[in-house]
Amino acid sequence: MARPELFDPVLADLDERIRAALRAADLPEVDPELEKPKIAEHGDWATTAALRLAKPAKRNPREIAQLIVDHLQVSDVIEEVSIAGPGFVNLRFAHRYHEDLVRRVLAAGDDYGRTSKAEPRTVNVEFVSANPTGPLHVGAGRWAATGDAIAALIEAAGDRVTREYYVNDAGEQIRRFGESIVLVATDQELGEAHYRGRAIGEVADTLRATHGDELFTVPPDGGGVEPHDGQPIEPDTDEAAGGDPRVDAAIAAHVGVLGVEVMRQRIEAVLHEMGVDYDRWFSEREGLHETGAIDATVQQLRDRGVAYDADGALFLRTTDHGDDKDRVLVRSDGRPTYFAADCAYLRDKASRADQLFYLLGADHHGYVARLKAAAACLGIAPDDVEIRIGQLVNLLRDGQPVRMSKRAGETIDLDEVVEEVGTDVVRYHFLRQGLDTTVDFDLAVVARQSMDNPVYYVQYAHARINSLLRAADERGFAHGSVDDADLSLLVHPAEMELMTAMAGLPLTVAEAAELRATQRLARYAEDLAATFHRFYTECRILAPADATDEERAAAEAVGRARYHLAVAARQVLANALGLLRVRAPERM
RNA sequence: GCCCCCGUAGCUCAGUGGAUAGAGCACCGGCCUCCGGAGCCGGAAGCGUAGGUUCGAUUCCUACCGGGGGUACCA
Structure with a gap:
């Protein structure tokens, strides 16, 4: 816990004098643990040392308090020392302390409240990192506000911070996202597994405007097939991997990548609107897949002897570090799992920062054990990986739940809410509540300009x-x-x-x-x-x-x-x- | 089943071992000849239940009861 004496020279001096008094009185030296009395009449600060010494010293705590007071030589900034209750030693500042404080605040200006550290650490703060296959919903606003403010607090406490957003722009979901855009752009019906909603159409329109209609019908490499005899080109699909039979796999992949970037920019824009600006948008595809970092990480894990083959797949021994079961790194068909990318990302971040902080929603709490175990498998000290779980957000209007399902038209996106009530309201509403509590975000209440806000x-x-x-x-x-x-x-x-x-x-x-x-x-x-x-x-x-x-x-x-x-x-x-x-x- | 979070005033929430548990909303009653009444003052009202640890428990531990979330060779 933060220690008051580190933030105030007067308290630092007082802390030392109390220790000296304990020594002078032949009492065991315990931490004075200066604390602020809840009631102003009790003084400005108090020490509970006497209460905690009662047992080891085998004496009445009030007697010990008296001993402390007898041996305590306070500076003249302390005006009054008294014993109260079961053995509290209460201390009151002379008025001069408060006068100095006003001058201190004015002299420090914008820096008042900030602290520096002799050996600052670099803390990587990752937050939001929502999939770029749709706009941010209101719940993500909580992670945006909270992650950003935590980052600001860590900076104010004297460490260095990198704000980072992990962009999941690789894998199955991107192809499916691409297919969804293509199907919407070409007026075809969406399948069960496709993304839907207004945003998909908006992305399709944006892409049509910048790339033209051919984007949705002609494979990126030209397909090598010229249309002839008025026959439609047979799409070169990949149904074995779950691809939609109506969409060319290369087109889907290409459109998926472009679509993700359009969506990512929309996400970046609303976060910026909320006052949240990242130092780094980390692309899974560019940063981990294309660089070969995943393969390298898998190899490293093999070399470290923490991975093993079973049932044709490669498993990581996460159970050695508290996980429920070992996790698959490489599937039996040879494709790396998402978890393998997580490991590679972990390794990448660890090379850039002293401490890795993750802010995750409660729907991801299952990741905690495996992520920490993965860090341990990679040789990263588990203490340097901090994962905080925040409870989820209930979106309401007049006390009635607003559906946040994926169905078109029913969701309310973060940008709409920010537009409606303003960023200060959104941020503050999330920031004034602890991470462990579920937040009700009632659009009607939050729009009121009163003490409801x-x-x-x-x-x-x-x-x-x-x-x-x-x-x-x-x-x-x-x-x-x-x-x-x-x-x-x-x-x-x-x-x-x-x-x-x-x-x-x-x-x-x-x-x-x-x-x-x-x-x-x-x-x-x-x-x-x-x-x-x-x-x-x-x-x-x-x-x-x-x-x-x-x-x-x-x-x-x-x-x-x-x-x-x-x-x-x-x-x-x-x-x-x-x-x-x-x-x-x-x-x- | 197992794992995580929560249960504090009528409502929404602070308070992670200390003295008399705090705010806002709602309710009742006061305060502008004067710097912004989006304000101030006063009133009533509470730690889910049962054990345990401790000099001391809303806080730590156990069980139970309620509510929310998670438990993939998905991404």
Whole structure:
């Protein structure tokens, strides 16, 4: 778990002093495990060391707490040390701490909340990777928002990130996809196994526009057959491999490849619209099949002695690493399986990154064991392969399920939803909920601009600060620089609460990154917004229009301090939203 | 059958060993001569059940009950 003392020099010092007190009191040295009390009255930080020492030291925890306090020499940033409850040692900051914090935030600017690491790792974050045989559905929006935000969090926590999309553009499905396009383009009926839906027709139209009708009727190499005597050309089909008897296999394959690229671009466009931009679109066909990487990987697995032949097929011994059964790498007919491509891809990525992160939907949870086992078989440390499973999305409208089946017209694609409600709403809705919970995405609820959408609450706080600062400028409010402001005047409970909340961003970011828990940051932003709204309600910056000169003069010094506090709050809010890739608007 | 996830307020969700379990929505009652009421303040309301581990359990373990998903020489 992220440690608070790593993000704050004052806490680092405090941590060390508590350890020193334990030594001085002849107590076993345990980690102080500084934590934030839930209740503000208990102070700013607390240590539970005394509670945890009770057993080994065989003493009453309150006595131990007293010993700690007796030997603890705190710096003057700590104003109060007290013992409470069963043996908590509570610590309260002097006001100076909060004043420094405001200055720290303003000095750090956009970097406030980010941390650097002495030895950053390169983390490959793969997410979405939906088959490019159809448009993204709403559920994929969850992986887009979450994967992207997790990537941003990992970066903010000091590591390097590559965002990657694995394009499944090889194999059986591409031929079938090609056949589907050809059949639709030539007004023939689709078979049972074909892709259907509006998108197929759109791809067909796009291809017709760029390549002409011959694309669907003439094999890419010309077919070697000239039409003659008005006889239709017999398609050179591949029914043995499951091909449709009406479609030439070479045409299907060619159209499939072109169609996939059209679809991939559409996917790229909607993801871009959602603020998600990949560093790499990894083509299975180009990157693994055409380079021979699959064959090389299969050979390597043979050489490592982790593969064996049985029933004419080649199996990988994944059961040696916790899988339920060994997996087929090469079928008995000699074709490599999709799993073999997975292994090759794993190997490729491992050569480019220190850590491989996969975000998968719950419908893929069966992959976890075999993927981790495959990594182990390849000699990749299983700890360097992290697979997170997210639960699925229920698409609703007014509480009623919207069918997400493949049938034409019934699906609602991600681009339509993004168009309808906007990217901030879509992203935030997914990001504020944990990966382990099933998300209900109700189009009717999500379209409402109210507190049904907390994103507006947070954005409103940010817009409100901007409005406030604009009003100050318009009235010629002389705020001066923060160095000249007397921040010691910020003693109102709402001001204290706001400063305490702002101090929490770095730790929240670190924890959210570590746990891959975007909702932590979203909830933090909501809490901070609420704290600001309270401050706004209770603490005026500008004197009322009808104030007397005397009143105005009295309020001026504290107003200046509050002005800088508001600027700092805006910065923290903007940074939190920025990591979620949600806009922080100046007006709304 | 086996595997994974979930069960917290009427509803949607936070809270991965600490003190008095938190928000929003909905409901009830207050707050604008003044910087944006998309706001603020107050009220009522909850950890599925039964055991176990621990000084301490919503949190960890086991069983059970409910809900969701997965279990291919498919891609």
